[in-house]
Amino acid sequence: RVLGGYSNESAIFVVAWVAIWAVPFFIKGKLGQIPVSSGEFLYGIFMLYFGAIVLINWASGAPLEVTLSHTASIIQLTAVFLVFRLAPISSRGMQKVLLSTVVIMSLLVYVAAANDTLTLLLIGNDNSNVATYQSLARMFLLTIVIVTAFTPSRIKRMLHYLNATAVIFMLGARSEVAGLLVFAATLEWMFMRRKGIALLFIVLLFASVLQLVNAFLPQLSNWLPENRVLLLLEYGGLDGSAQDRKELMQFALNSIAADPIFGEYGSYYVLGSAGKYAHNILSAWVDLGILGFSLLVALLARLLINYVIAQRKLNPATPASAIAFHALGYGLLMQTLFFLMAAKNFTDLSVAAVVGITGAFRAHMKALDIRAT
Helix, strand or coil, X not given: CCCXXXXXXXXXXXXXXXXXXXXXXXXXXXXXXXXXXHHHHHHXXXXXXXXXXXXXXXXXXXXXXXXXXXXXXXXXXXXXXXXHHHCCCCCHHHHHHHHHHHHHHHHHHHHHXXXXXXXXXXXXXXXXCCCCHHHHHHHHHHHHHHHHHCCCCHHHHHHHHHHHXXXXXXXXXXXXXXXXXXXXXXXXXXXXXXXXXXXXXXXXXXXXXXXXXXXXXXXXXXXXCCCHHHHHHHHHHHCHHHHHHHHHHHHHHHHHHHCCXXXXXXXXXXXXXXCCCCCCCXXXXXXXXXXXXXXXXXXXXXXXXXXXXXXXXXXXXXXXXXXXXXXXXXXXXXXXXXXXXHCCCCCCHHHHHHHHHHHHHHHHHHHHHHHHC
């Protein structure tokens, strides 16, 4: 229950905790001294607009399941942003905690697979308090990306990638598997000074993983007959989930065509539930209209510009912590772009995570400048 449930409750707890922490700063008038990046400012506007749209549609009688789902998303997005923005993720103490979490989560999945209880663990259930393959995989992914970014040894990072790929693969979260590979490729690319060698290394790594999976595909299919990653590899785009996504995409395009300015908030609810949205960035256009979609695109573009500019300022004398922050943010941004292009809707937690890390990176760089001065 604790693995899959309480996501909304824990998010409320985080937001309340930060609010209490901010009270002394507010009383002393120092709250405004906390540096805010342009990405954070844009994201704040986007979230306020998102909240206003949800409130207006709730008052207008939109499907309650959709408005409740979006309200929960706003709370969770806020909590994830605050954690990635304010938590001391580069500290040794935090790294030990996160590494312990990775070990425990890995053992949970391995033991369940060895005891043939993995299917029972990931059984489909509408009860929000029960763990699902996707919630477990996402928690693991959000943790492992921070651990790898602040692991100096390339060999240890490779071991983390292999373990994470195996864990998420067994959970059957194919979007998260692909997202992990995108992040790993970006992170290693940023860490390597000789980009040509890095590109060759990344291509060989991807080719080796694909060949290994292809070679053992029959055995893996027998071992994990219901694994969603294997179903995609075995049947290509012919499995049920892929077909459903194509239909949801077409429905989203029809909704946008019907009202390209304001969209059709929650129109997908007629298909059966609040989770029938398009699994890409166009979901923002459907629910938030052209303005909400444009704000999200502008935010992503601004984040990309920030990291490109910051990359030019990095040099061999730059502290390792700053390089790790930059590589982590770049990797999360590439992962977020992949998710929004091919796998997730606009309320995905990766957006909040990358905005939070970007703000933390900017604050970290400012602190380093002050110390140097």
